Amino acid sequence: MRIRWILTVILLAVLAFGGGYWYASRRPRLAPQPGPVQTKPSVVVYVPISEGNTYRWEAKPVPVNADEDPLRIALEHLLITRDSPFPQGTRLLRVKVEDGIAEVDFSRELVDNFPGGSTTEALIVESLCRTLAQFADVEKARILVEGKKIDTIGEHVDLSQPVPVRQGLPAN
Amino acid sequence: MPAAWRVLMVVFLVWRMAGQMHAQQTESVAPLPTLQALRWEESVLHVVTSGKVNFQTFTLREPLRAVIDISPCTLPPETIQPEGDTPTAVERIRWAQFKEGVVRVVLDLREETPFAFSTASEGNLATLALGTAPSPASDKPRTASTPAKNNPPPPPPPADLLQAQWLADGEEARLQMQLSRRVPVRLRPLKEGYTTILEMPQVKPGDGLPADWSVKHPLIEQVQFSGDTKGARSALVIRTTRAASLRVEYDKEKPIITLAVNRPRNAHGKLSEKHIVIDPGHGGTSKGAVGRGADGIVYEKDITLAIALMVRDLLVKEKATVTMTREDDSTVDLYDRPKLANEKGADFFISIHCDSTPKPNSASGTTTYFHASDPDGRALAQAIQKHVSAVTGLPNRGAQTDTAIYQSGFAVLRRSEMPAVLIEVAYINNDTDRAKLKDPKFQKKVAEAIVAGLKAYIEGEKEQRMAQEEVEIRPAANQSEDEQIQIPEPL
Ligand SMILES: [Zn+2]
Numbered sequence: 001m002r003i004r005w006i007l008t009v010i011l012l013a014v015l016a017f018g019g020g021y022w023y024a025s026r027r028p029r030l031a032p033q034p035g036p037v038q039t040k041p042s043v044v045v046y047v048p049i050s051e052g053n054t055y056r057w058e059a060k061p062v063p064v065n066a067d068e069d070p071l072r073i074a075l076e077h078l079l080i081t082r083d084s085p086f087p088q089g090t091r092l093l094r095v096k097v098e099d100g101i102a103e104v105d106f107s108r109e110l111v112d113n114f115p116g117g118s119t120t121e122a123l124i125v126e127s128l129c130r131t132l133a134q135f136a137d138v139e140k141a142r143i144l145v146e147g148k149k150i151d152t153i154g155e156h157v158d159l160s161q162p163v164p165v166r167q168g169l170p171a172n
Numbered sequence: 173m174p175a176a177w178r179v180l181m182v183v184f185l186v187w188r189m190a191g192q193m194h195a196q197q198t199e200s201v202a203p204l205p206t207l208q209a210l211r212w213e214e215s216v217l218h219v220v221t222s223g224k225v226n227f228q229t230f231t232l233r234e235p236l237r238a239v240i241d242i243s244p245c246t247l248p249p250e251t252i253q254p255e256g257d258t259p260t261a262v263e264r265i266r267w268a269q270f271k272e273g274v275v276r277v278v279l280d281l282r283e284e285t286p287f288a289f290s291t292a293s294e295g296n297l298a299t300l301a302l303g304t305a306p307s308p309a310s311d312k313p314r315t316a317s318t319p320a321k322n323n324p325p326p327p328p329p330p331a332d333l334l335q336a337q338w339l340a341d342g343e344e345a346r347l348q349m350q351l352s353r354r355v356p357v358r359l360r361p362l363k364e365g366y367t368t369i370l371e372m373p374q375v376k377p378g379d380g381l382p383a384d385w386s387v388k389h390p391l392i393e394q395v396q397f398s399g400d401t402k403g404a405r406s407a408l409v410i411r412t413t414r415a416a417s418l419r420v421e422y423d424k425e426k427p428i429i430t431l432a433v434n435r436p437r438n439a440h441g442k443l444s445e446k447h448i449v450i451d452p453g454h455g456g457t458s459k460g461a462v463g464r465g466a467d468g469i470v471y472e473k474d475i476t477l478a479i480a481l482m483v484r485d486l487l488v489k490e491k492a493t494v495t496m497t498r499e500d501d502s503t504v505d506l507y508d509r510p511k512l513a514n515e516k517g518a519d520f521f522i523s524i525h526c527d528s529t530p531k532p533n534s535a536s537g538t539t540t541y542f543h544a545s546d547p548d549g550r551a552l553a554q555a556i557q558k559h560v561s562a563v564t565g566l567p568n569r570g571a572q573t574d575t576a577i578y579q580s581g582f583a584v585l586r587r588s589e590m591p592a593v594l595i596e597v598a599y600i601n602n603d604t605d606r607a608k609l610k611d612p613k614f615q616k617k618v619a620e621a622i623v624a625g626l627k628a629y630i631e632g633e634k635e636q637r638m639a640q641e642e643v644e645i646r647p648a649a650n651q652s653e654d655e656q657i658q659i660p661e662p663l
Contacts, residue, residue: 042290048530050531053537053567085530116472116600117528117600118527119527119535120529151506155454155460155583156525156582156594157580157581157583163579164579
């Protein structure tokens with residue numbers, strides 16, 4: 001009887017030791033050695049911030065997962081981010097890059113919900129161009145609505161030809 | 173029962189002992205991760221910590237700073253030395269124990285610099301990539317494998333302005349400037365009357381420059397040079413006696429820039445001899461911008477038509493020839509408007525609009541746009557803006573290039589072959605501006621000012637017309653505060 005007791009206690013003690021050691025080893029180690037790192041890419045979207053008589057361009061970083069298209073993520077984010085100049089409800093339908101031209105196809109809200117004003121229109125086009133300019137293979141942009149080329153969004157800015165996305169010093 | 177209790181107690185103690193033994197084996201006390209390294213690789217900052225932490229990044233303004241908060245984290249006992257060269261966009265990098273468990277890294281930025289931020293999956297490394305929008309860098313992201321890494325190109329060395337002299341060339345006034353190398357310069361109208369600034373952001377004034385830049389010429393009233401040797405930037409402010417065309421010519425071979433001042437296109441003769449196309453913005457199914465307030469809804473297309481019809485009547489009274497792109501609420505294609513003016517061979521194209529911004533009441537005032545850097549369009553915009561802004565009682569936003577925000581410009585200005593302007597009379601989504609826009613008396617004043625501005629462009633200002641052939645030199649008007657000449661920032 002006594003031997004059975006002792007054996008039980010020893011067995012439990014062994015189990016407890018093992019369990020305790022295992023439990024402690026499960027807790028995160030707090031000082032690992034920095035090893036090789038995998039960085040997550042991120043993209044930037046540009047939105048205008050009204051400042052007195054002019055606009056300042058704010059760059060907002062957006063994280064991108066490994067399985068996502070950074071160009072699509074940037075454009076989708078640009079449409080919904082705070083201070084986006086794009087009309088309410090505008091959705092990105094399709095985007096493809098061919099021969100340096102990004103064809104960006106938006107839903108019809110881009111034109112239908114456009115609130116008017118040459119300033120608003122210019123800010124929309126400029127925020128798109130600045131955001132596209134970070135992609136090495138994009139030189140120009142063409143805006144489409146529901147698959148069709150458009151000449152203008154709000155009857156001010158000339159969009160009849162693909163527009164260069166990079167800013168330069170206006171020629172004299 | 174007591175025996176069972178004793179057994180349970182032993183089990184518990186052994187459990188704890190085992191846990192402590194594990195801890196002793198790995199680390200006696202669990203410390204917070206420390207900041208280990210700050211390393212620059214060109215424009216990318218790597219922040220390395222000794223363990224898994226959370227990184228948070230944001231910007232602070234005035235002065236402009238990029239901030240990275242690291243938690244839980246402490247500073248190590250030894251001092252950290254940032255490795256690599258700090259990029260030019262960053263004035264300095266600082267770090268401190270911001271509060272218990274939080275280390276803050278601050279980058280003092282010299283200018284608005286976008287950055288992309290990413291963290292490693294291990295949680296012990298973060299990268300902050302500084303970039304600039306117009307970077308030709310080929311390592312920009314396209315595929316999902318590379319982070320944004322736009323290396324700003326190093327600023328080019330400034331050019332020296334060696335010599336400057338005026339050359340009389342008949343009707344034209346020419347200022348020839350010799351530089352040590354070719355650099356781009358830019359002409360921009362200032363708000364005050366016929367004042368234009370030649371911005372030379374990469375130009376350092378040399379020793380051989382004249383003390384007095386003025387010249388005796390019927391078109392030129394005042395010339396003022398300001399140069400900053402240390403900051404390597406210069407500017408020339410030219411006030412003309414009337415609307416004048418200013419043009420920059422770059423010599424094809426030598427680093428010589430010539431500023432040519434002329435009477436602009438179609439600025440001879442009388443208003444009565446001219447053909448003007450008036451373009452009321454939008455119309456029909458295109459309502460333009462919409463103004464909403466307690467006072468109801470108002471459409472841009474209705475206000476532009478009302479003002480345009482008044483302009484037409486005033487021009488007809490002046491015996492000028494007028495063509496309207498629309499005279500009622502009909503729909504007119506955007507591209508047909510300049511086409512009509514080109515087909516008619518008109519002398520001027522004047523488009524009338526009301527502006528609107530993404531946020532109501534965020535902007536107020538009058539702007540006259542010209543295309544890109546067209547010297548005649550700029551002169552016409554200056555003349556019309558001078559007269560219209562004088563009667564609106566709203567902020568004078570100046571004559572501006574239509575590439576001010578977006579570089580392709582406005583369709584009607586880009587496609588018109590004659591001097592052309594687009595007037596944004598006021599903001600329809602601003603309560604103060606809208607109340608005025610709806611007022612027929614205000615509309616009339618604006619219409620009269622448009623005609624007065626056009627007449628001044630063609631025939632000179634009223635006082636000049638009265639003095640006939642003699643060019644009257646007016647004293648320089650007091651410059652308002654925001655008109656003080658500023659040496660431009662580098663482009
Ligand atoms: Zn408009």
